Amino acid sequence: MIYSPALQDHGLSHDPFKAIVTPRPIGWITAMSAQGEVNLSPYSFFNAVSTRPHIVMFSSEGKKDAIAFVEETGEFTCSLVTKALVQQMNQTSAPLPRGTSEYGHAGLEMADSKFVRPPRVAGSPAALECKTLSVQQLTDLDGNQVERWLVLGQVVGIFMDEAFIRDGRFDTVAAHPVARCGYADYAEVDHLFSLQRPPGG
Numbered sequence: 001m002i003y004s005p006a007l008q009d010h011g012l013s014h015d016p017f018k019a020i021v022t023p024r025p026i027g028w029i030t031a032m033s034a035q036g037e038v039n040l041s042p043y044s045f046f047n048a049v050s051t052r053p054h055i056v057m058f059s060s061e062g063k064k065d066a067i068a069f070v071e072e073t074g075e076f077t078c079s080l081v082t083k084a085l086v087q088q089m090n091q092t093s094a095p096l097p098r099g100t101s102e103y104g105h106a107g108l109e110m111a112d113s114k115f116v117r118p119p120r121v122a123g124s125p126a127a128l129e130c131k132t133l134s135v136q137q138l139t140d141l142d143g144n145q146v147e148r149w150l151v152l153g154q155v156v157g158i159f160m161d162e163a164f165i166r167d168g169r170f171d172t173v174a175a176h177p178v179a180r181c182g183y184a185d186y187a188e189v190d191h192l193f194s195l196q197r198p199p200g201g
Helices: 065-073 083-091 102-106
Strands: 027-032 038-043 046-051 054-061 075-079 126-139 145-160 178-180 186-188
Touching: 027 054, 027 065, 038 054, 038 065, 038 102, 054 126, 065 075, 065 126, 065 145, 083 102, 083 178
Parallel strands: none
Antiparallel strands: 027 038, 027 075, 046 054, 054 145, 075 126, 126 145, 178 186
16 A cells, blocks of 8 residues: 555554654653753654764654753753663653653652763663754745754763673663654564675675
């Protein structure tokens, strides 16, 4: 089958877009306002987009506190979501009243960052400390602004729990990262396989 996303004429009970673009890393973003308010929220539109320099992106459907805080202070952190933390991550997606701490709501502790003001999730085995490069409101093919915002940030610090560093590498499987799939589905990274790239690339 083929269908038009604009018309949503697929005849299915749910939009399959997110089930096709899968799995997606979860950006567990901590941002801080100019007044020192802290927001922690998960974003499934998140990924790395560059290695030199290290640049990550996340996108928000609606201008939420994380976007407003990033615009105010120009910094954020991204903590790795693991199977051990997946329930707490889900709790931080709740629409809490402004000023209510997602950290407290989810029973999480903060850990100080080294290079930026926003903290990271203390129980996460890895986190990225980022300075904002840009915040952009997205537009559609007709040039209309849509209620979607894209944040690009350069990584200025990387935290790793030394318990997950083995033979000079971060042990992804030992951390059991969780990724977002379609609908209410998630995936856990519990095994890896390797491929060697063709020569001459």
